[in-house]
Amino acid sequence: MLKLPIDSYTPQILNAIKANPVTIIKAEPGAGKTTRIPLALLQDKASTIVLEPRRLAAKLSAEHVAELHGSTIGEDVGYQIRFDQKIGPRTKLRFMTEGLFLRLLESNPTLQGFTHIVLDEFHERHLDTDVALAFIRHLQENQRPDLKLLIMSATVDLSTLDNYLPESNSFEVPGRVYPVEIVYKPGAAKESTEQKVIAAVQDMIQRREYPGHILVFLSGRRPIQAAQAALQRVLAKQDFDVLPLMADLPPKQQKKAFQETGKRKIILATNVAETSLTIDGITGVIDTGLANISSYAPWSGLPMLQEAAVSQASCIQRTGRAGRTQQGICYRLFDENDFLKRDRFTPHEMSQSELSQLILFLKSRLAADADPATCLPWLSPPPEKHLESSSETLKRLSAIDQYGALTTKGQAISQIPLHPRLGAIILEGQSLQVFEEAILASCLISEGMILQRGSRAFEEGFCDLSFQSNTLLKWVKKQDLESIQLTHAIDSRKVDRVTRLYRSLQNNLGARPLESIKRINHRTLSQAVLAGFPDRVAKYRPAAKNKRNPSLRHFHFCLGRGGVLADSSVARKGEFLIVLDAHETPGRQHAAIKTQIRTASSVSLEQLFQVSPMLSTQVDVSMDDKSQKVLAFNRVYYGQFVIKEESREAEPDQITQILTETTLKNWPFPFDHDDDLKTYHRKLELMRDAGVEHSLPVFEGEMLELLIHAICEGQTRAEEIRQTSLRNFIYQQLSYEDQMLLDLNCPDxxxxxxxxxxxxxxxxxxxxxxxxxxxxxxxxxxxxxxxxxxxxxxxxxxxxxxxxxxxxxxxxxxxxxxxxxxxxxxxxxxxxxxxxxxxxx
Structure with a gap:
């Protein structure tokens, strides 16, 4: 077995683990921490869970450790990731993703049967990482003081962890033996990322002192596919293998990146290759400085990936992929100032995530009235602002009550391994006898629509969800689709993800197979979808015709602002929409056009009346601009827009209030001018200058407000007020003596x-x-x-x-x-x- 830098530290680390509840290892890339330490724990008879931030890292690390151990994967060493697992009754070392670990806590809340928990690549600080850490600490402080925690990373901030874990023992382990030269190559400002990558690869393959494979870091599938196609054209006459490496590739394709092919490889990878995974023979790294960072959709609150610049720590990790076997080189496709301005570490997800799923998880696992901010020993507490907005979402879903306590419905939603909005849809679908249809709709919302983005609507209908669900069902059942264009628009990768998620939920929830679903009716489905997105309803707003796009449909959102229906949406019928996905287009100045509604389902007015958390009734009193009469209405609001109104007689005090408010806001309304008031003040000025003593009031500020209140008292409309002159209203506020004094000195x-x-x-x-x-x-x-x-x-x-x-x-x-x-x-x-x-x- 190849000797790695961490091997000489392993005995000390094992002794520290036995002596301390928490051990921290900061090991540079290439040190061997991900495989050697778990293997040592296995050999030491420990029963260990290793948490990895990514599925591919968990699977490949498990397979590599099993190989080192000389056993078959799934026996002593196994893994659990989404849609795939290999574990058995003998498994003592289990690699798994952090999200699945939290699910494990549901069935095994005290982690009985496990002695050690390893948090690998801790610097990434995913939301689930912080939750796992807090739960483990909670167990150590209560039911499981014997549980051992091991935290490992290449770029972890030790000072932060030392303060949080004062009883911990820390190790710093060197990594790569060979130096890596860093070259900044930002390229021309107008060059695309793809062009920069091609130029960098062509330059690097000329560097004979670095003859090994080249690892290129790109943000996601589309940039990788574009770069792969371009490089295969450019390097067609040269002997290179251009290979992609992503988490959602089939296993056979993933393994090609790690296998020797006899050719020099150019591996185009996402940040899955940044940590844990070791690809032998890499001497060159090309870093675009970008990644699809875990975030959440501002509109729906559901998890999403968004392209963004990575931190300095991630750049260092990427550089460390070179120089394992000889000196290496790293091209950074940005300048050094850019690097120095980046965050030192990746901001932890807790600080920028929607937290409704976390709140439900905590209340269902700890106590119905648990306070998410204090119920666990957090490394970084959840931001109060995020907790408040997420709690409001859960109240609208009836998952928690007005006091924040978990409801029966909330407990049921927490058992469904999806975002609470999607859990609410599935529960409602079950009660409406459209259980499987609701599960499929939730899978589509979770994984993304199956039609490629940018496709124009293939029909004018009521619901994107029902249209795409029916299209997917035909595809799965191998039935003919409506047109060849629709067939070409289908993203088969998305279909695979949606169907895999459905089948996973089918087993968990006891649903019927996907193939048993018949054609979906949008009316019943929209009622279920409304249960998950009650605060995402929009009302059609007729607007002036747009000459460039006369078919543009404008909508008001029930919580404010608005948007237009995108050309890709089929939901072009109906006055009300449930907006499932909306996107703000950069550069558009008009907010209503800036927000594009991509995915929506029409909903009836009758259905809206059944959503009690969003309904409110109030009496609205206002001035009619045309008649200038005060009118009153009994109105039913859905969020911020009216869905029903009836006129009624306004009460006298309401009329006075509206007349007063309107006059204060629009003074000198209802008079044509306020010359009488200016004349009165001029008279007071003359009397003062002439030395005439008086106590006559000046009607400015609060005194003017009092005058306006007196003018409006007892009046029913603006016309009645105008029948009396402003001069007379002023005189009504003066005593008889003051009137005489004023007339004597400043007569009209x-x-x-x-x-x-x-x-x-x-x-x-x-x-x-x-x-x-x-x-x-x-x-x-x-x-x-x-x-x-x-x-x-x-x-x-x-x-x-x-x-x-x-x-x-x-x-x-x-x-x-x-x-x-x-x-x-x-x-x-x-x-x-x-x-x-x-x-x-």
Missing amino acids: KIELNGRQRTITYLGEHSPAISSRIQDFFGLQEGPKICGGRWPLTLVMLAPNQRPAQTTKDLAGFWSGSYAIVRKELARRYPKHQWPENPLEG
Whole structure:
């Protein structure tokens, strides 16, 4: 057996494991931790579970350890992954994924029969990793103090773990023996990832000092398939094997990457090759710096993969794949600044995940009223914001009650190994006698629709789920499809994933075989789907025709915002939709068009009335813009939109409230202007400047609000308010004494030559009066207000009612420029009297 760096540390590590409840191993890539330590535990008679973050790593690691042990896989050494397992009664060393470990806890909550748990590649910090760690610690602190925990990683942050596990013993083990040269090759800005990869491979194969196989890290299936096709064309005349390596490849294809073929291999891999797996003979690594990172769909909350930049730790792991047998080289297809700006470690999923499935898991395993934030000894507690939003989802599913306690329905949902939304669909389907149809629909939602993305709708119908379910059933039953185009649009890989998941659930839930399902009716299915997505209902909103796309259908979402139905959706009939998948298109500025509804199922109004968590009834009172009358309605809301309304008479206090709110918001509504209020304030200003003492109110701020409340009190519509002048409303707020004081000092009118003239308090020359020039004949000086302390501006009008003179000094006008004005007026209006001495006029 080839000697690896960790072999010399193994005796010390085994002694530490026996002496301590927790042991931490930080071992560089190539040290051999994933295979040698579990093998040593097996040889030491331990009964061990090794948790791996990926299915392929779990399976291949188990097979390799079984080979080293000299036994057949499934005997002493076995594995358990989704859809596949090889274990037996003799199995003492079991490799499994973290998700299946949590399922194991359901049937074996104290892990009886197991002595050691190994968390491998801990630095990846999947959500299930953190949950597994917290549960193991909980067991160690309570029922299983004898249980041993071993944490292993190449790039783990030891300081964080040391603080969390003060009783642990740590080891740091060196890895690769040979140096690896790192070269940054970001390429041109306009180059695609595929072009950069091709150029990097062509360059690397010219480097004779690195003659081994080349491992290329890409983000997922599509980039790998594109790069594989391109490289096979470019290298057609050269002796290379271009091989993919992904988790969902058939086992035979996966093994090709590890087998010697006699040719130099270029292996195009996802991040499954980043850790645990060792491919012999690699001397060159090409790192795009990308991966499909586990995330969750913002719309549905279901798990998803999203392309993103990997952390520095992941880059280091990838580099470590080279240099196992001789010096190696790593091309990073990004610049060094990019690397230095990346997170040191991959952010733990707990910080960015939807947590409804975790909440149900904790409440069903620990206590119905368990607090997810404190019920386990977390390394990183679940974020409060995520717990709150996920709890709201569970309340809408009736999985927990208003106090957060697990309900009977929630307990049933927790037994179904899917997201709670999908569990709710299956339970509802069972009660509606469409059990198998609901399971199939849930499988489609979980694994993704079987038609290739970008395919245009093949019909105008009611439901994408029923259309794609019926298409899948025909495909499985080998029946003819409606068109050759539909046949070509089917993604056979997705069909395989959906059918495998269905058959797994069929066994767990006791359902009938997939082939027994007849044609699915969307009406019954939509009722079941609504049980899982009650908060994802949209209402059709007629909108102006889009000239570029006249068939565009706009929808309002029940929790706010909206979107348009994508061309790929067949759900083009019906006023209401259950939106199962929506996607925001970057670059679109209009939010309603930016959100594309990809997958939906129509639902009837009658069905919506059966979803009590989303229904609310209230009386809405508002001002009708046209009649300006206050109207009242009894309305039934589904989320934020109305699904039923009846008009009713508004109560007097409701009318007053709406009139007041509308007036406050739109002042000076309902008046055409607020000149009366400005005049009143101008009068107060003149009285102040003239030294007149008073306590008259200024109607600004809170005082204006009080005035508006008084104006609206007892009124029924805006028209009634306008029948009274704003001046009169102001005077109604003044005492009799204040009214008299105001009128005495700043009257609205003043007598001039036996006639009442209106005083203008607004404008450039205010306060002012205007009258014919003849009305001022015989006066030595003009009238004054504020007890004679404030002269009025006099606007003297010619016979044509236009100003002939404006002055505050009447005596000065008579003795001064009157003669010039008189001469001009006499010339223009000879029939009028224009005395030489105006004081005798």
